[in-house]
Amino acid sequence: MKFRAIFLSDIHLGTRGCQAARLLDFLREHEALQLFLVGDIIDFWAMSRSIHWTPAQNTVVQKVLRRARHGEEVILIPGNHDESLREYVGTSFGDIRVLHEHIHVAADGRRYLVLHGDEFDQVTRHHRWVAVLGDIAYNLLVRLNAWLSLLRRTLRISGYWSLAGYAKRRIKRAVSFIYDFEDSVIHAVRSRGLDGVICGHIHSAAIREVGGLTYINCGDWVDSCTAIVEHFDGRMELVEWGAARLAQAA
Template sequence: MTQVRSIFLSDIHLGTRGCQADSLLDFLRHYEAEQIFLIGDIIDFWAMSRGVHWTPAQNTFVQKILRSARKGVKVTFIPGNHDEALREHCGIRFGDIELKHEHLHVAADGKRYMLIHGDEFDQVTRHHRWVALLGDVAYNALVRINAWLSILRRGLRMAGYWSLAGYAKRKVKSAVSFIFDFEDCVVRAIRERGVDGVICGHIHAATIRQIQGITYINCGDWVDSCTAIVEHFDGGMELVEWRSARLAGLTATPAEPQPATEALVEEIAASVMPEAGIALLQPEQHRH
């Protein structure tokens, strides 16, 4: 177990078929933190409006976060656009988890980072919601196709992991342009707030880099890239690419079965998705 000061996670998309909850649990068995920041799109209400896919591993992740919070780990949840219905509850707590619109994080070295999901800087999401919804469906389709390609690659004994969605992001000029425009827009806004950096998510493009004197950090996602940011006790920030770490031999034992979660998912489901109700608490029932 590697002890770190903080863990930053975004874009887990619980409730979807693409959520890589097993890999996320592997990661959390190897990293233990004093603080956990969930930076948006943790629960995908957009996708769950079309059908819920809630697995035992996803349920175990929620239990693990709740248990960590009960044991004194500071857990902060900043909703994103896919779980935007929770934004009306910001300022209150679900159990020991605090919901906030944004958070100013002071690292161990004194540097100040603004924590935001980032969708407010995405013009498509803000002004053309139907385009964003269509893009979400298309992205999920790529993830599904990628799952079949992974099976085929394993059958052909092809080493390594190859991402169709990641390839599209790197090669399609409009996607590359969108990423750079998003990053520049975030940095311009954050500079006006007098902080040293920003930690965000939203675009599923993990990175740590300097842009115009500001440290821009994106957590990536747990649908395709399986990445997270960790802060060490000296304040240093590290991008962890968990698939690469697993290939290097850092694997964990299988998770023990967990009882159905009660606090977070039940309260969220009741207040935000009454039609889903208690079904979210029954991982053995996969609704397609």
């Protein structure tokens, strides 16, 4: 299936939690004129502690490079976990452009600010050590989730259940953080006279209207396996690939 644009964020290559095999399935079945990599594509934070780089993760990188060589416009917008790439903003790696942010004009004329979003996270900006500890805790939840998924398959329990996602929904402070983040992003977009925003960072995929503006979050490829696609009429759609694959298999 071909789209006008695909937006992916928070892939976290180099970690055990990265769902590279699922992402490869998605990329094989979804092509586009433009591919936006909206931050935290490579997790240098986690890789400074330990590196987990699989053949599937290698193939993800090779596939993106191949698509860029074959004419698909690929834009990389670094996030906080791959912030060292921000030193290369304004340059290109082969056929991949590196930008701090981008104004994407959809087919229907609506203008979206595309950026990772960590600049709107007060914890990441002002209390980095807290963010690092939170990242370690989140990675532990993801690893526990892998064991739980194996147990569910062994017991023949159908469906996908995420421990990290459950914890995020249940913890009141985490829910409050998500809404504070969304409000901050929308305020910034409104002040620039744009129609919406496409971001990542918080691993919480969404498309919603907020005060006449469109808030879009790509989600992640650690927990939820989600992407945003733009159809050729400008319509934006949230694709939940983990759920879609389970539905096809059922």
